[in-house]
Amino acid sequence: MNRYFLAIDIGASSGRHMLGWMEDGKMKLKEMHRFxxxxxxxxxxxxxxxENLWTGVVEGLKACKNEDMIPETIGIDTWAVDFVLLDDKDEIIGDAVAYRDExxxxxxxxVxxxxxxxxxxxxxxxxxxxxxxxxxxxxxxxxIPEALQAAKTFLMLPDYLNFRLTGVKKQEYTNATSTNLVNAKTKAWDMELIxxxxxxxxxxxELSQPGTVVGELCEAIVKEVGFTSKVILPATHDTGSxxxxxxxxxxxxxxxxxxxxSLLGVENREPITTEAARxxxxTNEGGAFGTYRFLKNIMGLWIIQSVRRELNGTEYVEGRKSKYATGITYSFPDLIAEARAAxxxxxxxxxxxxxxxxxVSMIDAIKHYCADHDKAVPETVGEIMQCVYKGLSQCYADTVKQISEITGKEITGINIIGGGCQDGYLNELTAKATGxxxxxxxxxxxxxxxxxxxMINAGLFSDLAQARDCIFKSFSIEEF
Known part of the structure; x- marks a missing residue:
């Protein structure tokens, strides 16, 4: 009988429940729910x-029950930096303000x-x-200083979701490092700074490392979803995972x-906090197993996603309407084709x-940027997409060079993971720009x-090296 494990992976626009198990020596995945x-x-x-986010989490657990694929353990990862403050009754103080707010x-x-x-x-x-x-x-x-005065608990968003699932409060290390309040060397909150x-x-x-058990699903959740399971901390910062x-x-x-x-960098055993790196x-984000991700956060596919929403006339946030709606529904392959033609x-x-x-308008932002920097202003969809793609690939090339110079490592290749690895055109441009x-x-x-x-916690892998060998054998890797 298969042993199942559930990853609840939540990004800025959607979340999904991915069930994993081992079969014939390979890792298998099944998407159980998306919200x-x-x-x-x-x-x-x-x-x-x-509340919409929480509903999505719970509905995904119910989907596992409906498929009779009950996970032994559950792990939640999300984006970084955002948090909630709880009062003495564990109620949220104010609103969960998003990082893109002004x-x-x-x-x-x-500061x-x-x-x-x-x-x-x-x-x-x-x-x-x-x-x-x-x-x-x-x-x-x-x-709103009164909010801090009333606060009894600070939880990053995955910590908060874990608390609602289990009733147990834990602050996970990898996501905590994104706060800029964790000492890079001690791997603990820098209380002098605070x-x-x-x-x-x-x-x-106290900060908890990936692999720490949070607790069992609380009684109310067990009753609602129809099974019990154990919540474990993955690297709750999605980049760490x-x-x-x-x-x-x-x-x-x-x-x-x-x-x-786009998070581009290398794994190190020690942080690099030199003036050249600054x-x-x-950045030196804390990782699992004592590593640091020495990398740069790059704006990434957000720009492309935003342009597509505008062209398709869809809203990203309540109250924002697109003036660039074309009446054409562009897919990502359509946008790539437009870029190639330009x-x-x-x-x-x-x-x-x-x-x-x-x-408010990404297309306007692109045009204003070009005009302000004495660059040719893109007018067509293809020109807009082309300057974005060129910008991304050039930024990747510049970052690789910076990392190589600061670490002293001769970089020999780029491993791209995540949904953006499906963008073959960007992969081609990246290979060309970096050589x-x-x-x-x-x-x-x-x-x-x-x-x-x-799975390491459950004994299916002895260590990360064995897990990575299994990943290499289990999933297709395309070379550009």
């Missing part, structure tokens, strides 16, 4: 619809007035991004987790420009990495 993850405007802020504008200056940017990087090793949790918390402290920022020390407790699924067998390749964000805006268009975007983070072979797959990298932790 929308949406953002809504509440009280003037862009927020996560947590509340963090100017908060970097607030750096207390701790200089160089010192912060030397402590935590996390790249500066305007939405990092440290800036979100400073926004709360400045705008004190200097004036944040309540009691919100930050994704990197575990890379089937690379050497240390000279870079990893690229490609989705809404200037290149490289290969002579030479404009290259800086895809990490902050104007692309959360614009390196590109290996694409597996597609379900994040869910697979989530399952790896569970």
């Amino acid at each position: 929308e993850n949406r953002q809504v405007m509440k009280n003037g802020h862009l927020c996560w619809d947590l 509340r963090t504008k100017g908060m970097d200056s607030e 750096f007035s207390i701790i200089p940017e160089k010192e912060l990087y030397a402590k935590c090793g996390i790249q500066k991004q305007p939405f990092n949790t440290i800036y979100q918390l400073m926004a709360v402290k400045k705008d 004190d200097r920022l004036g944040l309540p020390a009691g919100l930050f407790g 994704a990197f575990l699924a890379v089937p690379a067998r050497d240390e000279t390749s870079v990893y690229l987790s490609s989705g809404t964000w 200037k290149e805006n490289l 290969e002579g268009f030479e404009t290259v975007l800086d895809v990490n420009d902050e104007s692309f983070l959360s614009p 390196l072979p590109v290996y694409a797959g597996p597609i379900e990298g994040t869910a697979i990495g989530n399952l790896v932790i569970q």
